[in-house]
Amino acid sequence: MREILEAIEAGAGGEELAALALPDHYRAAFVRREDTELFAGMASADKDPAKSLHVGDVATPELAPDEAYVAVMASSINFNTVWTSIFEPLSTFGFLDRYARESTWAARHALPYHIVGSDASGVVLRVGSAVRNWRPGDRVTVHCNSVDDQDPSAHDDSMLAANQRIWGFETNFGGLADLALVKANQLMPKPTHLTWEEAAVNALCNSTSYRMLVGSHGARMKQGDVVLVWGASGGIGGYAVQYVLNGGGTPVGVVSSPEKAELLHELGVEAVIDRKAEDYRFWSDATTQDESEWRRFGKQIRGLVGEDPDIVFEHPGRQTMGASIFAAKRGGTVVTCAATSGYMVEFDNRHFWMKLKRLIASHFANYAEAYAANRLIDQGRIQPLLSAVHPLKDVGAAARSIHRNEHEGKIGVLCLAPREGLGVDDQEKRARIGEGKITLFRRHGS
Ligand code: NDP
Secondary structure: HHHHHHHHHHOHHHHHHHOOOOEEEEEEEEHHHOOOOOOOOOOOOHHHHHHHHHEEEEEOOOOOEOOOOEEEEEEEOOOOHHHHHHHOOOHHHHHHHHHHHHOOOHHHHHEEEEEEOEEOOOOEEEOOOOOOOOOOOOEEEOOOOOOOOOOHHOOOOOHHHOEEEEEEOOOOOOEEOOOEEHHHHHEEEEOOOOHHHHHOHHHHHHHHHHHHHHHOOOOOOOOOOOEOOOOOOOOHHHHHHHHHOOOOOOOEEEOHHHHHHHHHHHHHHOOOEEEEHOOOOOOEOOOOOOOOHHHHHHHHHHHHOOOOEEEEEEOOOOOOHHHHHHHHOOEEEEEEOOOOOOOOOOOOOOHHHHHHOEEEEEOOOOHHHHHHHHHHHEEEEEEEEEEEEEEHHHHHHHHHHHHHOOOEEEEEEEEEEOOOOOOOOOOOHHHHHHHHOOOOHHHHHH
C-alpha cells in the first residue's frame, strides 16, 4: 500500500491510481474465530478489547461488480467494535456465517477472522463493472448500511431490507484497515474542509442521530421541541444535541462529569445534567426501579427548561429506559437505538399509555438519510466530534477507552494517513466555518 499512499499524497489522478497494482494482502484490525470463548464467564466490564483485537496482514478479497476498493486514510472506533471485540451480545462469526449462505459473493465474508470497523474516509482505488457513480480517485466517506438493492424490501426504506447489515460489524472487510471493500451505495463525498480523521468519525453516529431526530422515520423533531439527550457528549449524543440546536429546539444534555458538562456548554447547550454529581439511582436494586428517582429527575428537567421533554433520545437502555418513559411529556416520544447498559428494559406502562406517549425504534440510517447527514457536515452545519486520534496499531487500547467510557465524542484512527491534519481540500471553506468550531472536541480531548 506504500506506493498507493505516495501516489495519493502526490495528488495522483484517478487514471494514475487505477493503473497501480493492488497488493494481495494488507494491514487490518480483526478478531479471530478461535478467540470466541476468550472471555467466557467474565463480566462485560472486565472484558478487554485490547486482548481480542489484533492488527496484522490479511488477504485482499475479490471485488464484486457492485463494489469498490477504498484506500482507507482514517477510520473511527464505534461502540459496535467494542461489542465485536468482547463477543457480545452474540459472536460476530454467527453473523458472517449466516451472511455467507446468501450468495457466492457473500461467502467471501465467512473467514477465520473478522476485519472490523464501520467508518472510513479515503480514496476510491477500483470500482466493479456495475458501478456507475463513482470512479478511482474520488475522495469519499463511507456509511455502514450494507444492503442488497435487488431485494424489493430494500426499496421503501433500506433499513427495513430483509438482508440489511452493518458493514464491518455484520460483514467482513471493515474500515479499520488500510484497504476496505464496500458496496458502491455506501460511498458519499468527503466533506472538503475536513482532515481525513475529522471526515472519518461522522458517518455512523451522525447518520444514526439524524434518523432518530430529523428523518421521517424517527421522532421528527420540530422547532421549539425540548429534547432530552442521554450521553450528550458521546458519539451519537454529541451529534444529537447539534441537531436540536440547529433545528430550533432546546437540548437537555445528560453527562457524567464536570468536564463533559463544560464541553456541552461550549457547544451551546445551556441545560446540562451531571448524572454522577446528582447521584441518580433509578434502580434501587437489580430488579426494582425507584419511581421517586424518576420524579426527582423530571423535576430537575422542569427546573432547567420549564417543561417536560417532547422527545427523549434514548440509548443507555436498562439503566435509563424507565426514567426516559416517565420523563417524556404527555404525548411525547422516546426514540431508542441501543441498550449500552442492558437490553432487557423495563418501564411502567401506566405512565406510557395514560399519557399517550410513543416509543420509536431506530437503527442506523438509509442511504438517503446518511447522505443528507453527510451533506450537513459538508455545509459546516454539523461539526465532527473528533476528540482523540490513535494509530491503527493501537486500535485495542482505543476500543478499551470507549468500553470504559473514558472518552468524549469520537475516537479517530489513522490508517494510511501518516499523521493528523492531512486531507483538507478547501482551506478557505474551513476558515469560513471556523477552526474553533471544527476542533472543539479535539482541543478538549488533547
Ligand atoms: P459512546 O460511548 O460514545 O456514548 C455513550 C454515552 O452514554 C456515554 O458517553 C455515557 O455518557 C452514556 N452512558 C453510558 N452508560 C450509561 C448509563 N448507564 N446511564 C446513562 N448514560 C450512560 O457511545 P455511542 O454514542 O457511540 O453509542 C451509544 C450506544 O448506541 C451504544 O450502545 C452503541 O452501540 C449504540 N449505537 C447504535 C446505533 C444503531 O444504529 N442502532 C448506531 C450508533 C450507536 P455519560 O457517562 O457522560 O453520561
